Amino acid sequence: MKLTKLSALVATTAMCAPMAMAQDMANEMTIVSWGGSYSASQKNAYHDPYTAKTGVKIINDESSAEAVAKIRAMNEAGNVTWDVVDVVASDAMRLCDEGLAEEIDHDAVLAAAPDGTSASEDFGNLIVSECFVPQIVYSTTFGYRTDLVGDTAPTSVCDIFDLEAYPGKRSLQKRPIDNMEWALYCDGVAKEDIYDVLGTAEGVAQGLAKLDTIKDQVVWWTAGAETPQLLADGEVVMGSTFNGRLFSAIAEQNQPIGMLWDMQSFDLDGWIIPAGLSPERKARALDYLNFATDTQRLADQAKYISYGPARASSAPLVGKHAELGIEMAPHMPTDPANATNVHTYDYEWWADNRDDLDAKFQAWLAK
């Protein structure tokens, strides 16, 4: 009796398996992103309306952090399972250089602005690569505990290096990008000379020496969620992270955290289409991009997260937060009040020097 049941079960499994395999490629696409509230904002602003319009089911994969390595592996294995991938601009440039991402004719594929401005003009100089469709402008900036900084809240990025006025731990991202620039800036290097100085061995030594002054007070983070957690715990007095994370900690979770926008480091995030898709899948991916990056859609995303839409024509459409009903414009990194002193991060320079500085930075960390 037991035996027959068991064999029946095994037989059904064996029969079901090929069916499960066959239905995979039906009417669905896999979109890769960063997860968390960011993926949620994309789901609300792009995925759900697209599914409602076309009936295409969208599977969200939260693998953007290892996108470059995975796309390489997929390409090598000849089995590309992703349709559209959300990556930062520097990753898009790398993938494009290696031929792992499709080149896109922006004006042919993307929608024009409502007033007829062409897509390439609307995105302007944010199109940093032939393969890249910009989506948002975000920044890496600082948050501080309002109750732990005393009477005078920090106003300058150099307060990070001021252990006397603001004693306590601070959290910084475990990578040289941004940290080296901030260190040199606070060591008296003029903003426009930062990359010239950083290009020399002495400049690197100078930056690391500045970071050395706070090294034993630094908690190094790798995931964007860590600084908000550390601030909420009161483990750190101030820390860097992506501005959207700080916004949700402040506005949605009512944490006693203040924003320090000085010398915020702008970066771009957007879409690429991996190379090697079948013609039907590529056409569907392009159709999705056309839909998801039009003026209204990009402005809609800003209802859910405080990242600036990449189209110039979307900016006036940015409205109120979908649940909290607060105006989103003042929380955007691109808002004039927040952008009085910004640091523009040089992709080209970092693309050329990243490996070298990473090695030096890691060696310094281990010391």
Added chain:
Amino acid sequence: MALTPVENQTPGFVAAVAAASGAFFGLFVGTSQGSGLMGIVIGAALLAVLGFVFTSMTDKEKPIRWALLAVFIVIGFVLAGLPAAVVGGLFGWFAGWFIFWLATSRYRSRLAPYLTSGQVLWHFTFRVICGAIFVFLITPILVVMPLSFNSQDFFTFTPEMLRFDPEGYSLKHYRDFFSNQDWQNALWNSVRIAPMATLLSVSFGTLAAIGLSQPHVPFRRAIMAILISPMIVPLIISAAGMYFFYSRLGLQGTYFGVVLAHAVLGIPFVIITVTATLVGFDRSLTRAAANMGADPVTTFFRIQMPLILPGVISGGLFAFITSFDEVVVVLFVGSAGQKTLPWQMFIGLREQISPTILAVATILVAISIALLATLELLRRRSERLRGMSPS
């Protein structure tokens, strides 16, 4: 059960030992208040004085212990409210018990009379060390549970939680788990993948173990080594290899691919546990069955299987837990459509430190405990039915 006749201790001895324990607890309380050293000094002094005074009053043990308990609760409450009252109460109870335990020499009476004082000291030090290891192992799991009822979206004990204010607690992370589509898909995927992988591991593993236990099979050791290798090769290497292999076969990113990969990981556990039970298996039983006309399949299910069942079940349990806990291989072999619970927890931890993960962890711990307890009860029951006493 007193083994050794004892006398009451001198106040000096009790005070010294009590002071040592006071210093130990003082260290924790002191550290949490900002000064470990102050805690040690205050704790030691407090218990030394109490020990010294109460040693001469062993006849009034009960009332003194109740009084101590009450006094510590009140002091704790006055200093820092309800949580401190609980800590104070525990501390007061311990102080009363410990001092009288020392003063009346109860600690000595149960030990053999010939032990030297050094051996007595080691006897209790050993127990303290064991207790410390136990605490070290279990605390991370216990800390997770109250945090999963946090009403905030962080892994933080808020002041409201520490005050036992109902405002600080909520079930919203459990609600999130049961209503969020991502988590429900992940749960459903895990529930679909793990039992099937277990079934495959158990069938193949048991057959392999029985085959490899036959003395006439050639290259037994080599075959065994190959079958066990998924357990020894670093997981990331198996995962990368499977990724490229399965991609070419068209199994990558499919349900069946993940099930197969997990079955491969589970087979070594089944082989090892079944091989171990087969060591005690008497081959003449199968010959006897054959002699009575049973074919090999009947012999297997009627004679061999019931006897090696404990090994099969524990191997299956390991295989199930391997599949249910596994994150590395599924990240490679699966695609977003096969996202399992550990995968969802992994990305959740990386991208958003959300207490939903803690709620899931608590649920999983509860299920594991229930599973193991059921298994143990069933085992005892079957042993009782077979007339064996549970060991």
